[in-house]
Amino acid sequence: MKVAKRTFDAVIVGAGGAGMRAAVTLAESGLKTAVISKVFPTRSHTVAAQGGVSASLGNSEPDHWTWHMYDTVKGSDWLGDQDAIEFMCKQAPQVVVELEHYGMPFDRTDEGKIYQRPFGGHMSNFGEKPVRRACAAADRTGHAMLHALYQRNVRANTQFFVEWLALDLLRGVDGSVLGVIAMELETGEVTVFQAKATLFATGGAGRIYYSSTNAFINTGDGVGMAARAGIPLEDMEFWQFHPTGVAGAGVLITEGVRGEGGILRNASGERFMERYAPNAKDLASRDVVSRAMVTEMNEGRGCGPAKDHVMLDITHLDPKTIMTRLPGIREIAIQFAGVDPIKEPIPVVPTCHYQMGGIPTNYHGQVMAEDGVVPGFYAAGECACASVHGANRLGTNSLLDLLVFGKSSGESMIEQIRKEPAALPEIPQGEIDKTLARLNRLDQQKQGASVHETRLAMQRSMQKHAGVFRFKNLLQEGVEQILAIEKQVQQTEIKDKSQVWNTARMEALELDNLIEVAKATIVSANARTESRGAHVRDDAPDTPEHPDGRDDVNWLKHTLWYRDGNRLSYKPVVMKPLTVEPVALKKRAY
Numbered sequence: 345m346k347v348a349k350r351t352f353d354a355v356i357v358g359a360g361g362a363g364m365r366a367a368v369t370l371a372e373s374g375l376k377t378a379v380i381s382k383v384f385p386t387r388s389h390t391v392a393a394q395g396g397v398s399a400s401l402g403n404s405e406p407d408h409w410t411w412h413m414y415d416t417v418k419g420s421d422w423l424g425d426q427d428a429i430e431f432m433c434k435q436a437p438q439v440v441v442e443l444e445h446y447g448m449p450f451d452r453t454d455e456g457k458i459y460q461r462p463f464g465g466h467m468s469n470f471g472e473k474p475v476r477r478a479c480a481a482a483d484r485t486g487h488a489m490l491h492a493l494y495q496r497n498v499r500a501n502t503q504f505f506v507e508w509l510a511l512d513l514l515r516g517v518d519g520s521v522l523g524v525i526a527m528e529l530e531t532g533e534v535t536v537f538q539a540k541a542t543l544f545a546t547g548g549a550g551r552i553y554y555s556s557t558n559a560f561i562n563t564g565d566g567v568g569m570a571a572r573a574g575i576p577l578e579d580m581e582f583w584q585f586h587p588t589g590v591a592g593a594g595v596l597i598t599e600g601v602r603g604e605g606g607i608l609r610n611a612s613g614e615r616f617m618e619r620y621a622p623n624a625k626d627l628a629s630r631d632v633v634s635r636a637m638v639t640e641m642n643e644g645r646g647c648g649p650a651k652d653h654v655m656l657d658i659t660h661l662d663p664k665t666i667m668t669r670l671p672g673i674r675e676i677a678i679q680f681a682g683v684d685p686i687k688e689p690i691p692v693v694p695t696c697h698y699q700m701g702g703i704p705t706n707y708h709g710q711v712m713a714e715d716g717v718v719p720g721f722y723a724a725g726e727c728a729c730a731s732v733h734g735a736n737r738l739g740t741n742s743l744l745d746l747l748v749f750g751k752s753s754g755e756s757m758i759e760q761i762r763k764e765p766a767a768l769p770e771i772p773q774g775e776i777d778k779t780l781a782r783l784n785r786l787d788q789q790k791q792g793a794s795v796h797e798t799r800l801a802m803q804r805s806m807q808k809h810a811g812v813f814r815f816k817n818l819l820q821e822g823v824e825q826i827l828a829i830e831k832q833v834q835q836t837e838i839k840d841k842s843q844v845w846n847t848a849r850m851e852a853l854e855l856d857n858l859i860e861v862a863k864a865t866i867v868s869a870n871a872r873t874e875s876r877g878a879h880v881r882d883d884a885p886d887t888p889e890h891p892d893g894r895d896d897v898n899w900l901k902h903t904l905w906y907r908d909g910n911r912l913s914y915k916p917v918v919m920k921p922l923t924v925e926p927v928a929l930k931k932r933a934y
């Protein structure tokens with residue numbers, strides 16, 4: 345197969361919030377910048393973000409970045425790196441105002457300031473009471489943000505490659521990253537994108553689970569490509585289950601609904617969160633609320649004939665608030681649950697939502713392998729692990745992560761690119777051949793497994809073996825099942841070869857990435873024998889010695905999973921912030 349080549353200063357894979365924020369910085373500095381995306385940029389999953397982006401602007405009541413930092417460290421169950429968390433929370437007001445200046449249409453307060461609403465886990469004065477920190481554009485914050493960033497990139501002459509699928513990372517003999525190899529979906533043409541600096545901003549991989557709020561395109565491609573190129577994956581056992589997916593459909597109902605006053609009720613109409621989180625109630629951290637909901641259902645207090653969901657009630661809110669602050673949510677409830685939330689509560693269940701782990705980076709966006717920075721390689725957004733979310737992310741901290749680390753990786757890339765010699769190094773032919781062999785195998789495979797069935801088997805297995813609560817025996821069984829499914833993935837076949845569309849090839853290639861994510865998740869989860877944040881095991885219960893099952897003596901450390909032999913290693917959590925005192929370890933209560 346003939347492989348064309350294009351060269352750039354910087355190549356970015358992913359046109360969601362993280363990729364586009366980085367691209368603005370790079371293109372506006374005059375560098376030749378390419379953004380590759382498998383969908384049209386404004387269809388990236390960032391467009392679906394509803395509730396808001398956090399920043400301690402204090403527009404409606406006093407707030408401070410150190411309170412935001414405290415909440416983020418506590419939300420992460422102390423697994424987040426405190427240097428990166430300080431960096432993010434301190435920068436938040438600045439990057440949000442920058443976004444406003446790019447043309448982001450935020451809602452406004454009566455005084456014309458950016459509108460802010462309360463959100464889960466956001467508290468004032470180091471955990472005292474809920475605070476309004478989430479900056480919002482109705483319940484379509486991600487939509488507004490992505491369009492503002494796209495337009496800014498068009499103005500800056502960023503070069504977009506739309507409906508191109510990146511296939512693999514290309515590394516030089518010295519291990520540095522030289523670019524990516526990608527396929528144009530319309531023609532099937534394969535091209536090498538060589539650059540002095542490469543950024544992955546490919547988003548999450550929520551599609552490893554059967555029930556997910558994520559778009560179908562969230563298949564963990566960047567994470568899979570990095571793993572195949574020998575980069576370890578960090579903290580992949582931590583997955584966030586959002587408390588309020590529409591029962592049966594999985595579509596998200598933003599936490600902003602509870603921020604505006606929504607209440608969760610069980611079958612007898614009880615506001616059960618008062619028992620689990622007396623202070624924050626319905627606005628406790630997501631992992632806490634999801635576990636409370638599952639406990640209610642397991643103990644027979646769920647709603648409906650199968651007692652398999654609870655209710656999200658906003659019937660007590662003024663219909664005007666619903667129509668102005670939550671119009672999209674009303675539409676979703678009518679379409680996917682068949683209820684008008686002005687009159688009836690919405691049936692909801694915890695649903696896979698967010699990947700806390702990913703490609704390990706520092707807060708400059710540089711990718712970190714065991715032996716230090718990987719030259720030329722950067723990651724930002726949901727595919728990266730900086731690590732600011734630790735064992736559990738706070739709502740609205742992801743859109744913030746995209747802005748802060750999109751920008752900082754763009755700046756680091758500029759610094760590196762300006763130091764590079766003009767001539768680009770040779771790409772070893774073997775690197776390109778590995779990808780061509782994968783494509784060739786797929787086109788030649790006979791009597792293999794169906795892509796759809798194999799993916800479904802993986803999703804069902806992950807849902808059963810690595811869900812909201814985790815069980816020792818199920819985790820062990822899950823490892824065996826996923827490793828068996830991996831063998832099937834290596835022999836998938838595109839069934840109807842008389843009509844092979846590149847979209848069919850794309851689904852098969854995405855499955856290659858999904859299975860890497862699934863393996864990393866289940867192997868890392870099986871090994872971590874404590875409970876922390878979103879990872880809660882039956883054999884690590886709440887005891888006086890280990891409150892909530894957390895074991896700081898043995899497990900206050902990040903997991904690193906290597907594809908090669910499913911090897912695990914661990915690295916310390918950064919407990920020292922950049923300028924302030926550390927947030928000291930304590931029991932997490934809301």
Ligand SMILES: Cc1cc2nc3c(=O)[nH]c(=O)nc-3n(C[C@H](O)[C@H](O)[C@H](O)COP(=O)(O)OP(=O)(O)OC[C@H]3O[C@@H](n4cnc5c(N)ncnc54)[C@H](O)[C@@H]3O)c2cc1C
Binds near residue numbers: 362486742
């Ligand atoms: C329904 C929903 C609501 C949410 N609401 C909020 C919220 O209110 N606040 C908040 O903070 N967070 C929210 N989140 C989380 C947040 O939206 C995401 O974590 C974030 O938008 C991810 O952004 P990203 O830039 O990392 O990736 P994405 O926006 O997912 O973009 C990924 C990009 O990578 C490209 N790509 C991927 N693989 C390839 C490949 N192989 N080749 C080429 N291109 C590729 C895609 O085309 C896309 O452009 C929500 C998430 C969901 C699912």
